[in-house]
Amino acid sequence: MNPILRVEHVSKQFGAHKALDDVSLEIPRGCVYGLLGPNGAGKTTLIRIINRITAPDSGAVWFDGHPLAPEDVVRIGYLPEERGLYKDMKVGEQAIYFARLKGLSRREAVSRLRWWFKRLNIEGWWNKRVSELSKGMAQKVQFVVTVLHQPELLIFDEPFSGFDPVNANLLKGEMLALRDQGSTIIFSTHNMASVEEVCDHITLINRSRNILTGRLEDIRREHGSNVYEVRFVGDSEQLQQRLSDVAATINLTAGEGDTTLRFRLHSDVALRGVVNLINESVDIRSLSEVIPSMNEIFINKVSEG
Template structure:
């Protein structure tokens, strides 16, 4: 069993509106899984189904090899995008309550809260009311409450919103730390750079359907276009460019460099290898820069969504 979560052919309708249409995906154990999609794509519905807040009309969800059941709730930690705390309750009391709702005993919950509060340096907040805390502070409490019961599966919906860069970094490190300790993380966000940085696997949902999914490297491999960015040191930029345009698809490149070389983006025909290109270039100029253009998650996201809208 290498998948912690397997969603198979799940559909969900709200009246006439289809929120999810035959979506299947699997989340490998111990991975950080990026669940991507434009607003209103159906991500939240899918997450709510996994949390058993709502139920699919069709399809199955398997958790650790077994059909999803109410007792799995204790093994899932969920930080919703729309989140908040009871404003007039004290921090400690509230954290204890939420932890106990997840099935922890009071004693256990207290010990673990102590650990986390110390770890994040927020121990002196225990007797403060939530309304006295800033938004970022409240977010920290929420993070602690989400992970407190050591869930196998952590679901974070926009976990970094409301954090300053320093605290966002702290939370990011904690997420990685939890992954290293064996937790599986589903991560839903619009911040592509954090997907790039954190995720091993991704799935893209658009208009209620899954557009693509798999290992991030595999997806990038599929989307690579055999395009290279090159920097060429030559005296006559125009002549070289014209010569190259006869053999390759050439366009301008905009990478940053220190000298004033010719910067080009060269797309290879199928069958050509990078070595052929490199040889060719070296015979004509000094190569100062040679790098394969790997599509960013951002590019893949936008490309996929645009393509599907044109269909």
């Protein structure tokens, strides 16, 4: 199956500032794609290029197998980080306006809106002005506006900021439901915990370049730097002694009735032999590889660059 979006060698310069430098990535259909990077790395520029708000200086963007064209914007939904609605307009009217700009008929827009408003329990807001809503309430409206025209590609930029945990969870559920119905989602955030929770693929952009891209699971495994954790009952001094030739101790924590040792294997040592070593000195309760969190990978990669 061809990817919904392919970005090929895209560069973009603003005056002396290079916002994007030869960035390529491929977004498979039906996944949640994390677009990560520190502030000012070029994420927003890339998102604007995908939305056709601005054009790349060089490189190409392919959408559903053809070069991205103006007509494609109705197949894309964009929730910008800086939310914006007309303050003096009524909620219902405003949502209809945005839906019609995305090519929906008034009737279609109204019936879909009713469905969404009911689903999110905000039916009472139809005739309220946006200026009467709280920030979180306005964000809910904005979410509905973004997804109303049932786009195949959704771009959410920090979608959960400004929400209380209950509503953030509600929105997360809606986002995953949209993915399950076949939409592809580009998810840009600084919250690495939510990346681990929802993303299938990620791309990490730092200083205008794509420095890391792939399946989330693969990336985490690849960045597993030979760190293991063993929980055992027995003499910890003896165990450390035994392991001193093959591994470096990271830390040792005593629990109730057992002890946990975290260690990093030297690069040329096979785990199999080490298991025997441990087994000879203590009673193993569990042994597992420690996979780094997305947070650690992010910080490592960004500070390396």
